[in-house]
Structure formats: C-alpha cells, structure tokens
Amino acid sequence: MDRFENLNFYELLEIPVNASSFEIRQAYRNALSIYEEDSMISDAFFTDEERNVILRRIEEAFSMLIDKGHRVAYNRKMVDSGAIDASLLENIKPKPKGPIPLFSLKKTGGQETLSLKVRARIRGNNFAEVSQPVLSKDLISGKDLKKLRKHVGIAIEEIFEITRISLKVLMAIESDDVASLPQAFYLKNFLKAYAELLKLDSRKVIDGYLKNIGHLNDKK
Incomplete structure (x- = not known):
C-alpha cells in the first residue's frame, strides 16, 4: 500500500505527464477495471479496505488531472518539488481529432x-x-x-x-x-x-x- 501512496497522479494512472485528456480518461477507466470490487486481479492481492483506499486515490488523480485549472496547479507543485521535469510539460497532447470519445x-x-x-x-x-x-x-x-x-x-x-x-x-x-x-x-x-x-x-x-x-x- 505504501507504494501507491508514494506515486504521483501520473505514475498512479501510468500515463506520461503530457498525456491528453483522452488518455487520462482511458487510463482512469483501465485503473477502475483493475481495482473494482468484482475484479479477480485485485481480489487476490488486496483486502476490501485496501482496495477502497486505492480507488479513492485513483478518483482523486482523475479529478485533479482532468480539470485543466487543477492540473496546471498540480503540475506547478510537482515541478517545484522536483517530482517531474518542467520540460516534459511543454507539449501537452491536444484532444484527438475526429469523433469525440464518449467520456469527453x-x-x-x-x-x-x-x-x-x-x-x-x-x-x-x-x-x-x-x-x-x-x-x-x-x-x-x-x-x-x-x-x-x-x-x-x-x-x-x-x-x-x-x-x-x-x-x-x-x-x-x-x-x-x-x-x-x-x-x-x-x-x-x-x-x-x-x-x-x-x-x-x-x-x-x-x-x-x-x-x-x-x-x-x-x-x-
């Protein structure tokens, strides 16, 4: 459990720091599918209490990164603490062209x-x-x-x-x-x-x- 607490939100969702909003949503859905209650994968490794802690952490990560203003503030905090390289934030990926994904x-x-x-x-x-x-x-x-x-x-x-x-x-x-x-x-x-x-x-x-x-x- 300590491993999850020490991960930043990008690491938790396993996405690059310049991920697009579409990639954030996809990563969030993938994370939920792994740690939800009926997941056989998480059931083998975590108690219900531990799984709920992880899910709350995942929800917190998604809520922070999917909101543009909150993400900018979070990125600034991460850069100031030395957790991420500022140069990696210069090319945030744009929204994909074509049909808008369902959750966008x-x-x-x-x-x-x-x-x-x-x-x-x-x-x-x-x-x-x-x-x-x-x-x-x-x-x-x-x-x-x-x-x-x-x-x-x-x-x-x-x-x-x-x-x-x-x-x-x-x-x-x-x-x-x-x-x-x-x-x-x-x-x-x-x-x-x-x-x-x-x-x-x-x-x-x-x-x-x-x-x-x-x-x-x-x-x-």
Missing part, C-alpha cells in the same frame, strides 16, 4: 446526447424485470444500485458526466461507505438524480437506501 462529451448538447444513449441501453436490457426485485426490497444497498448500473453497461463516469455528482460521492454511494457520504439533504438529491437517470422509482431508492444506511450504522 461536454455538459451542453453532448451531455444530453450521452443521457439519451444511456436511456436507450436501459430500454434494451429488460431493465424493468431486473430492477423490480431490488425496488421491492425494504433495504436497498449501494451494491444493489451498482449491480443495476452494470447490468445495462453504464460506466460510473457516465453517471458523473450526466448528473455532475462527483465520482467520490458516487463511489461512496455504491460501496455503502457511510463515512464518506454527504449530508442527508445532499445525499437524497444525489440518489434522486441517480435513480431518475436509471429510470428507477426515486422515492423507493431514497427510502430503501437511507434505511440500509441506518441499518449499517446500528450494526456499528
């Missing part, structure tokens, strides 16, 4: 287009039948929501792109990480946006999720 869509028309694509997947995957057993439960966990999201092939980055709920919060919701969840008022609104995107009954999702969180707190 902006918040305007692109965001609406992505939302339509997500909903088309929901309609084509017998989602109503799969989601009904979850919605009928008294306690709805983050793992239940994650399972439904994955059933229709929706990446967590897509939820972020459409709803603008931070990846950190989305990961906390799906992992039932009570300590990292926002205050109840914000959590309810985030759950409502998440549920509505997946065409779920938002009232049932909110009630079931909050009951489950209360149940987890009672067990402590």
